[in-house]
Amino acid sequence: MDQSEIDALLAGGSKSVSQSVADPIPPAESQEPHRDPSGHVIAELDTVTAVTERESNKVMDQLDQICRLVTRQQELITGMMAHAGSQDPGVQQAIHEVASAGKEIQDKVFEAMDLMQFQDITRQKLERILNHLRQIHDYIVDLLGTGTKSEGKRASISNTIAQTGTTPDENKAHADAVIEAFKSKNKG
Amino acid sequence: MKILIVDDSSTMRRIIINTLSRIGYTDVVEGENGKSGLERLGQGGVEMIITDWNMPEMDGLEFVKVVRGQNPGIPILMVTTNAAKEDIVEALQAGVNNYVVKPFTPDTLKEKIESLLG
Numbered sequence: 001m002d003q004s005e006i007d008a009l010l011a012g013g014s015k016s017v018s019q020s021v022a023d024p025i026p027p028a029e030s031q032e033p034h035r036d037p038s039g040h041v042i043a044e045l046d047t048v049t050a051v052t053e054r055e056s057n058k059v060m061d062q063l064d065q066i067c068r069l070v071t072r073q074q075e076l077i078t079g080m081m082a083h084a085g086s087q088d089p090g091v092q093q094a095i096h097e098v099a100s101a102g103k104e105i106q107d108k109v110f111e112a113m114d115l116m117q118f119q120d121i122t123r124q125k126l127e128r129i130l131n132h133l134r135q136i137h138d139y140i141v142d143l144l145g146t147g148t149k150s151e152g153k154r155a156s157i158s159n160t161i162a163q164t165g166t167t168p169d170e171n172k173a174h175a176d177a178v179i180e181a182f183k184s185k186n187k188g
Numbered sequence: 189m190k191i192l193i194v195d196d197s198s199t200m201r202r203i204i205i206n207t208l209s210r211i212g213y214t215d216v217v218e219g220e221n222g223k224s225g226l227e228r229l230g231q232g233g234v235e236m237i238i239t240d241w242n243m244p245e246m247d248g249l250e251f252v253k254v255v256r257g258q259n260p261g262i263p264i265l266m267v268t269t270n271a272a273k274e275d276i277v278e279a280l281q282a283g284v285n286n287y288v289v290k291p292f293t294p295d296t297l298k299e300k301i302e303s304l305l306g
Contacts, residue, residue: 056199110294113206117291120197124242124269169296171271171289178276179287 045130049123056119063109070106074099114168189305190215190233194225194251195240195267200290204238204267207294211301222246226254234262236304241268241279249282256283263304267292 077099080086086095134150141147191213195201198220205216217234219225221243228234237255241248252264266284270276276287286300 053197053199057202060199060202110206110210113203114291114294116199117203120195120200121269121290123197127242168291168293169289170291172292172296174273175271175276175287175289178273179280182277182280 041130041133045126049126052119052123056116060113060116063113066109067106070102070109073102077102117168189213189235190217191236191238192217192219192225192228192234193238194219194222194228194243194248196220196243197240200240200267204297207297208301210294211298213301222248222251222254225251229255229259236301237262237264238267239264241266241270241275249279252279252282252284265300265304267297 077095081092081095086092138149141149191208193201193204193216195204195218201218201220205218208214208216217228217231219228222239223246225237225239226246229237239248239251243251246254248266248268252266255262255264260283263285264283265286265288266279267288267290268275268279269290270279271289279287285304288296288300
């Protein structure tokens with residue numbers, strides 16, 4: 001989150017941090033009727049996920065750029081190998097080592113790109129938490145008989161994200177077993 | 189081969205596109221939910237679909253059901269965070285050919301794509 005977004009968030013009423021430090025007087029906004037704390041938290045978390053996705057894409061841009069640079073380096077190395085002066089065994093050895101190091105860099109960059117899946121998984125976990133918050137909010141509204149209910153569950157929310165891990169292919173064997181069992185059952 | 193990727197996360201679409209390009213598939217079109225996926229599909233030429241489940245407007249399950257009503261033969265791979273057995277079975281019943289749970293490795297995506305195309 002950059003400074004302009006922090007400013008916008010603060011201007012929008014999210015003053016809990018600054019006030020808890022500097023101002024013990026309850027904020028004026030708390031006396032406004034029909035403030036929806038659930039909606040406020042939801043909006044904040046939506047902002048967090050949007051900003052995280054945007055920043056993740058910036059990281060992906062940088063990783064793409066590194067990949068392009070390594071590809072360019074490999075092309076230059078291939079060009080060097082065609083030169084008559086590069087036929088010396090020592091030079092050939094050095095060129096191969098540089099090319100191999102370039103390949104290692106590229107592999108590590110690809111691994112880093114794959115690890116960026118955490119952003120989508122974390123976003124969905126946040127949405128799951130939001131769903132719980134909505135349910136609690138609506139329950140309290142029902143219990144007290146006052147207040148406004150939340151908008152309801154959003155289409156993109158998973159019910160089962162809690163079982164999702166963060167290690168690649170953690171659930172592969174389980175999913176494959178379910179697929180096999182389903183296919184066998186349908187064959188028979 | 190033209191592959192349609194449907195996922196509301198632009199980061200995830202990029203990851204899948206990168207993985208596909210590493211295993212030789214570079215002809216890719218994108219949709220950010222089921223609705224836009226159907227629009228892309230309507231433009232023609234798509235030979236395989238990789239779709240997420242949890243998306244706004246039209247989720248992956250609904251998308252798969254609509255696609256299967258129009259095109260029973262197109263291979264569909266679901267790539268999602270939903271790992272529960274009942275979710276996997278529901279997706280297969282809806283018409284998904286194979287299923288990958290996020291986070292995945294490039295080898296898994298490759299294996300699943302090859303099994304669908306093989």
